[in-house]
Amino acid sequence: MGSEQLGAGVNPAVGRELDALLRYARSIEATAPAGRRGEAVDAARCYFGGALTVLAHLGLVSDDEHREWWERLTAQLPECPRAG
Numbered sequence: 001m002g003s004e005q006l007g008a009g010v011n012p013a014v015g016r017e018l019d020a021l022l023r024y025a026r027s028i029e030a031t032a033p034a035g036r037r038g039e040a041v042d043a044a045r046c047y048f049g050g051a052l053t054v055l056a057h058l059g060l061v062s063d064d065e066h067r068e069w070w071e072r073l074t075a076q077l078p079e080c081p082r083a084g
Contacts, residue, residue, distance in 0.1 A: 014060045018069055021051060025076035037080045048073045 025044060032040035052069055055061045061069065 011060060014055060017051070017055070018061075021048060021069075021073055022076065025073045028076075029078040032078075037078060041077045041080055044077060045074065 025048070028037070028040050028044055048070065052061065052066045052073075056063065056066045
C-alpha cells in the first residue's frame with residue numbers, strides 16, 4: 001500500500017512524503033502512551049488533513065488521491081476514544 005500505487009506522474013518526493021505519513025500513522029499505537037492515545041490520534045488526523053490538503057492545493061495529488069490517502073492513513077490509527 002505504498003506510494004507506488006499512485007499515478008505514474010506522481011513526483012517521487014510526494015510519494016516519499018505519503019509513505020512517511022503512513023509510517024507515522026502505523027507508529028502511533030506502539031508509541032503513544034495509552035492514557036494519551038486519543039490525543040495522539042486526534043493530532044494525527046489534523047496533521048494528515050493538513051498535509052494532504054497542502055499537497056492537493058499545490059496540485060501534487062488529485063482529489064481522488066487525497067480521499068484515498070485519507071482513508072489509508074486513518075485506517076492505520078488505533079481505535080480509541082476521541083480526546084475531548
